[in-house]
Amino acid sequence: MLARRIVAKHVTKTTVLAMLGTTLVLSFLQVLFTYLGELGSLKPEYTAWHAFLYVLWGAPRYLYEILPVAALIGSVLGLGALASNSELIVMRAAGISLWRIVGWVMRSALLLIVLSFALSEWVIPYTNEKAQSIKTQRSVAALGEVKGYWSREGQRFVYIDYANAQGQLRNIQTLNFDQNYRLESFMTAAQGQFEQQGQWTLQQTQQVDVLPEGNAVKREQAQQSLALALQPKYVQMVTVDPEDLSPSQLISFMRYMKEYSQVPKTYELAFWQKVTSPFALITLVLIACSFIFGPLRQQSMGFRLVIALFTGLGFFYLQDFLGYASLVYAPSPAWFVFFPVLLLFIAGSYLLYRAR
Secondary structure, three states: HHHHHHHHHHHHHHHHHHHHHHHHHHHHHHHHHHHHHHHHHOOOOOOHHHHHHHHHHHHHHHHHHHHHHHHHHHHHHHHHHHOOOOHHHHHHHOOOOOOHHHHHHHHHHHHHHHHHHHHHHHHHHHHHHHHHHHHHHOOHHOOEEEEEEEEEEOOOOOOEEEEEOOOOEEEEEEEEOOOOOOEEEEEEEEEEEEEOEEEEEEEEEEEEEEOOOOEEEEEEEEEEEOOOOOHHHHHHHHHOOOHOOOOHHHHHHHHHHHHHHOOOOHHHHHHHHHHHHHHHHHHHHHHHHHHHHHOOOOOOOHHHHHHHHHHHHHHHHHHHHHHHHHHOOOOOOOOHHHHHHHHHHHHHHHHHHHHH
């Protein structure tokens, strides 16, 4: 029992170090090539130093995107090193099953899964805002501004000419309809301020009530309270690309949109891509194990790495293609995003089953 624990620790340590080393190398290359690409966009107000800061703040996103590929290549390197030293043969001869060894490698991948979740939930939303503020030469607060925003809340349609994440509105218009979509009232306000959950205070309001007889009554008030589902945090989310939002932000925003209107598919796609990310990482590690124990066990390390690289790139190109195709051809992107993961998982499991 003690010997098996030592072997498990050795396999886990070897594969973890290989995955982390691959992650560092790929991250450095991604940052370097991105910076070289940014040098072609230099302007008098956007210098090489600004480009460096932009790439530096964007590094967590690059790291998040390459983690699955790093897990794939790291697994091939780690298991390949064990195979080159005949350690895997000794383990199998000692009665250790193939699936147990695969389980130890999967345990190594859990570290990257935890890192991936931490980056997407707490780090990337903040660092991407900083990166965009440097790129556009605008403050983070100025990024959270919306101009020309329409929203539907039940039978009420709201147009806001300007809104920001600090809860300030300008030039607000609301149209209220009854169940038969007959116009009941029309209101305009010069500006507004967020007070508390769902409550806004509008200044300089003018409201026109349309009576059933067809007459209209106009009222003017210096200040008026209005209940709106819109909140400052949602104003900021509208200005950010869905891929840059954290999973919790996507869930909150989609619940808001589902309650008062229709959820845009781009947000659903971003959410399901983040949900499938851990499964994609595990699946790519499974494929890496099948390369070592399966049909590529007699091949050289260089050949394995080339096949692993093409497999990882092909997987992500297929997932991206199907994800964006789902925006047009499917009611929900979930099936299209999960399909490549399921396909690769079945292929890896089959290859390992044949090799056991």
